[in-house]
Amino acid sequence: MISDLKGTFSHISNNIKRSAIREILKLTQNPEVISFAGGLPAPESFPVDSLDGLISTMLKEEGAAVLQYDATEGVTELRELLLKKYQDEGIECSLDNLIVTTGSQQGLDLVGKVLVNEGDTVICGLPSYLGGIGAFQAYGAKMAGVPMDEQGMSADLLEAKLIELAEQGIKPKFIYVIPDFQNPTGITMPKSRRIEILELAHKYDVLLVEDCPYREVRFEGEAQPMMYELDNDDHVLTLGTFSKIFAPGLRIGWILGPEAVNEKIVIAKQSADLCTPTFVQKIAVRYLKSGVFESNLKKTIDLYHQRRDVMLSEMEKCMPKGVSWTHPEGGMFLFITLPENMNALDLFHKAIEKKVAFVTGNVFYCNGGGNNTMRLNFSYVNNEKAIEGIRRLAKIIEKEMVTTESEIFA
Structure with missing residues (x-):
């Protein structure tokens, strides 16, 4: 030893x-x-039953291709299907804005890897997702918490925190939020609160990382617009995943973000895994096209x-x-x-x-x-x-x- x-x-x-x-x-x-x-x-x-026949057919029709390496950014057909999902919601985005990741947890890790230096400050809610906090702290981030109310992160207290940090000569690297059915509280930010927080991100020129693992799992009430949709100035980077709406064992997530940030994330991802497994991405393509999703x-x-x-x-x-x-x-x-x-x-x-x-x-x-x-x-x-x-x-x-x-x- x-x-x-x-x-x-x-x-x-x-x-x-x-x-x-x-x-x-x-x-x-x-x-x-x-x-x-x-x-x-x-x-x-x-x-399970739907995937049984689907995978068998995929192997017969595509053969060795589904077992080969693919692009770091993800299988093009899957990226196009995900983009269509967002475009159908009225969100402007292109292939340059979307990267497939090995689960959204890898997305959080890549965000930390690309954006955080030792000692940098990251703002999050009090409370906030442990996996996000851990991913950012691994790269040396100092977490600055902002209390929440019944509508999510308090915009007033967020601005107070931004002013406090500015007085200390500190500009946070980004603000981390989970606007839909937040983990751990289950709270959803209304549109008005999302706009308030986004306006603060613009005012103080800070990137906003929007984590959306549960957005599609809504039982009641009206769906609120994504912060990525409300933004018009490349201040938002959004994380999505199939873990809660398809199957976590596939480990498929994605990042929807500004092209300039995504370029760095792709390079960082290449050193992490070269590419998200082609096999599971191809399964997702077939599943989305089958109508069963x-x-x-x-x-x-x-x-x-x-x-x-x-x-x-x-x-x-x-x-x-x-x-x-x-x-x-x-x-x-x-x-x-x-x-x-x-x-x-x-x-x-x-x-x-x-x-x-x-x-x-x-x-x-x-x-x-x-x-x-x-x-x-x-x-x-x-x-x-x-x-x-x-x-x-x-x-x-x-x-x-x-x-x-x-x-x-x-």
Whole structure:
């Protein structure tokens, strides 16, 4: 063994931290545990039967071509289909604006790789997606959090943060937002808030990174325009993925962004993987063309809608007074806020003993806050288990509230 192995590692590798959620998931492998912890799509939503014949036909008709390398930017036919999807929504874009990635997590990593130097500041919501925070911190980013309200990141507090940073001589590299059914809160930004934040990005000349993994999974309410669509000055870079609307195992995502930024991302991607696997991209092309994509997505949306309703209904019945939660119009998550004097991490260990799991909210706060919050996933667990899991969780919370209150007045 090398004597100074620690000194052999790069600064980037030393910046990388284990995913708190992945570590939690190890504790939930027991089939008896009812887990609301993972961000997992329902296996029932995967179009297994449709893909069986589709892949066989693809191999017969295209043969070795689907097993060969392809362009770093992605299979042209897939990029054209994705562009048509955006163009049908009225978004102006071309092939130069779109790169296929190996999952949207690679997109986040490439954004960090291309834009972040050690010590640079990146602005995100309080709370915000752990995978995004981790990807940017790996390249040395200092995360500056902006609190959220019921409409997402506060525009007023964002401007206050931008002014505060400017007074310190700091210009942030970009603002990271998840405008639709945000992870972890499930909150959606209305159009008015998106415009406010975009105007601030223009005013302070800061790039905006818009993460859209759940946008298509809407149960109710009106779809809000993408920030990329609202922009007219190359200030927005958008990340998309098939993980929540097709299958995460394919690992297909994409970046829709300004051509000048994409040129750098393509070069960075070449050193990472040369190209996203041709085989899975070709499957996606066939699937999108088959007409099954739309019908299966509708079934997925209906399933998640039902599961969300069941969970919310049971929470209304069981959760003790003083506990509040979000009511997402889509996506996969809702967020619980406990009384301020409670600690979700204490509850987590007690919940695991009762064979129910969640993610503590503090891992989504770049400033170390959120100790009295937790994230629950409603897409994965069936209705029967969800009802039982919420009942167990409510009892644990109620018992902890009584204990905490007794300690305060002791």
